[in-house]
Amino acid sequence: MNDATNLPATLVAGDSLSWTDDVYVDDNNKSYTSATYTLTYYFRGPGAGINVAAVANGSGWKTTLTAPNSAPMAAGQWFYVAVLSNQAGERVTISSGQIEVTPDLTRIDTPYDGRSLAEKALADAEAALASFKSTQGKIKRYTIADRTMEFASVPELLQLINYWKVRVNSERTAKQIANGLGDPRRLLVRFR
Numbered sequence: 001m002n003d004a005t006n007l008p009a010t011l012v013a014g015d016s017l018s019w020t021d022d023v024y025v026d027d028n029n030k031s032y033t034s035a036t037y038t039l040t041y042y043f044r045g046p047g048a049g050i051n052v053a054a055v056a057n058g059s060g061w062k063t064t065l066t067a068p069n070s071a072p073m074a075a076g077q078w079f080y081v082a083v084l085s086n087q088a089g090e091r092v093t094i095s096s097g098q099i100e101v102t103p104d105l106t107r108i109d110t111p112y113d114g115r116s117l118a119e120k121a122l123a124d125a126e127a128a129l130a131s132f133k134s135t136q137g138k139i140k141r142y143t144i145a146d147r148t149m150e151f152a153s154v155p156e157l158l159q160l161i162n163y164w165k166v167r168v169n170s171e172r173t174a175k176q177i178a179n180g181l182g183d184p185r186r187l188l189v190r191f192r
């Protein structure tokens with residue numbers, strides 16, 4: 001079983017998406033082609049599940065997630081499996097993975113905050129530090145991500161800020177890598 005297909009890492013709800021899968025060859029060198037097997041992708045996540053049947057594309061398959069199919073997908077992390085099946089009842093899972101579904105901003109009329117939990121928590125922790133300093137240390141309680149916390153000292157709050165900074169930087173690095181922009185922590189130099 002493969003852990004990746006030609007699916008992108010993210011999808012905007014309501015967008016169309018097409019990808020292809022080649023002939024699948026298992027560990028025993030058995031080939032699975034579109035002539036004898038159908039391919040179906042099963043998406044499961046925060047909303048109702050979606051099943052998408054692929055069509056034959058040469059010996060492989062082409063799968064299209066249409067705009068009407070993806071529109072009801074709730075924002076969040078979705079998991080998928082790609083399953084081959086035939087009329088004899090044989091079934092083979094050939095791939096699985098995750099895709100991040102982001103909301104369709106053209107359909108949102110209410111206030112929207114697209115920051116991740118880590119980005120919100122970092123902003124809240126920094127606001128708590130600013131509040132603590134502006135009141136000369138009288139306010140030691142703050143709220144981060146719907147949780148109210150009380151800290152004993154500035155170093156404790158600074159430790160929390162540093163924790164969330166690391167998380168935010170990790171998220172940003174992962175997004176850049178997923179978008180094909182490379183690892184920003186890696187610097188390549190060419191000497192002439």
